[in-house]
Each structure stands twice: as C-alpha cells, then as structure tokens.
Amino acid sequence: MFSHYKTDDLVKQRMKLMPEFECYPIWIADAEGIHHTISIDSLLITSALKKRLKEWDKQFQSTFNSDYPPDSDFINESERDAYQKEGVEIYQQLVNELGNIFDVYYYPTY
Template sequence: MKKIIQLMPDYYCYPLWWAAGSGQAGDIDPNTLPLKPETIQKLMAWSDTYDDILNEDDPAASGFNSQAEEDAFEKEGIKLWLQLRQELAPEYEVGYMSQRLGKHLSDPSELLTAVKSI
C-alpha cells in the first residue's frame, strides 16, 4: 500500500505532511524520507521562503510583497512536487496544496485544468 503525503507550506513546519486517510498525522521531516540531499535542501529553502512572509505582529497581514514573488513561490512548489513524485515513487503518492489555486492537487494533469479555470 502506498504512503500518501502532500507538499504544503505552513509557518515554521516541515513542508511535507501526512495526507488525510493515511493513518498518520503531522508534518514530516524530509530527512526521514529517501530523498536526494539536493531535494531536501530545496524543500527547506522553499519552506523558509514561506516562513519569511509571516507577519508575527499581524498574521492576517502576512503575504508576499508582490505577485511576482507569489508566482515564483508557486512555480518552485510545483517543481518540487514533480521532483518528489519522481523520487518517492512507487512507495509514496505525493499531492500538492496549491496556495495560488487554493486547492489540493493529486495529479499533475489537474494543473492544466486548474490553470484554464483562472
């Protein structure tokens, strides 16, 4: 049976999470998965970028400084998602929580459909 995880940023957490229905909960330390060191480094840099947008004085005011920064973050997230799917197959099924689209994606083909709808 495949282990189901998702790539999803959250403040001051690892960017990988056990998916609902996986029988496990919480974030996942990427160092515990069979990933290339370069992939782990990219995951942590992506996570750090998200941490940097948190406004601790007013969390509701958190966000990227520009649309270009938000787009770059989403693009990197998609690249990481595709890399994770490749590196963790066939043991893991990896989903992606798109901040830009506000939805969970389980298959890359959903990206095209989602992008066409915006």
C-alpha cells in the first residue's frame, strides 16, 4: 500500500509512531486521513534506525498478556520509563530522517 512515499509541495503526509499489540508501530495516514500500519522495513530510513525501531517494538510486544490483555504492561515503572525515553529518541530520529516528507507524531501507549 505504501511502497513509496507520495508527497506534493503543499501537504506532508502524517505519520504516527504509536506502539500497538500485534501491529507495527508506524502508522501512515491515507488520503482520507485514516492511519494504516506499515512495515518498518518499508520505511526509507537508515538501517540503524530500522534496527532500533524493531528492538523497541519487540520490547513492547513482549509485555502483551494474551490471557488477559488489560494486564499487559512492563514489569516495573523503571522499565516503562526507559521504554518511553527510547520512544522519544526514536521519534526525534524519525523527524530528522523523514521530517521533510512527513509530519511525524508520537503517541505513547503508557
């Protein structure tokens, strides 16, 4: 669906960095403003940022409690805080690498 980026001189596409269970953490809005998750590998970003995003998402996915999803969470507050700090840093790097194409937003889960 989003194999390449489409942009014009007036409007940037909207991208969300938003972790979600059993989904990729990157979401791009279509022409109607509906966000769709896309593969990290489909992003035109550095391999280092792809690796960082994958590790960050893997950490989030590991908190999923399939027996009772509302109980999904990090083991403790310090792990959650470190995860959020990493999310902010990834967001900033996405803005640096894609900010000329996308309006990038970060929506923390916790």
